[in-house]
Amino acid sequence: MNSTSQSMWEWLTWVFKRSNSGQCLLFCYALWWIWFSRNQYIHERKNTTGRALVLNIQRYMAEQEELKALKNNESICRRYGVQEDIPRVRILFDAAYDNKTFRSASNLVGWDLRGNLIVLKTVIHSNVPSPFAAEAYACLNGTKLGISLRTHSVKLMGDSRTVIRKCQETTTDKSATRAIIRDIQSKKSNFQELIFQYIHRSKNSYAHRLAKNALEKGETTYMREEELDRHTFALVEIWPRNPD
Incomplete structure (x- = not known):
């Protein structure tokens, strides 16, 4: 703020010359989040508070540090022939289906590496032909949520064995929901790692209840940040912190 430079480029150069690497990273993260929040306000009319903005910056910096540590651990594991499956985010998905109205609800519950709840989302769909298609849409929404979270490693977990199997396959799907499955598989390039895992319905009961209630x-x-924090207390007794 003490710089007398007039142009934006001179100001940025002035800041970088006088900052260490950590301060430069913080500066870049802050600029990016301010610009992102500005776009959200203009295009979505979503207003981000100053406190939420600070939390986003701090969380993103912490995630980058964790990612560096994770890469170092993976490098060590590869060096000694040890393989570890440590995805950065776990997203559990489930669907509720109404065969009278052909509507469905997709519910998504996201957990971070430490087992902390980070996101809840439900999406309503119309003209859904079958319960299987409803589950496929839920998986697709989970993939899209992983992209929006800007994480490179995601494990999608659902209790539809058929949907999980089709997403794991590399061959062309020929079922009635091939367009949805193809859309899911086309988004794999957005991740360094995208894992599809089947889980028993008993481990997915909370996501199912949320989907049924939303339908x-x-x-x-869509709840994250401060809004999600206000609801977290209600989830502690319903589901343990780590869904695995």
């Missing part, structure tokens, strides 16, 4: 109300939800 009954016809409401879409």
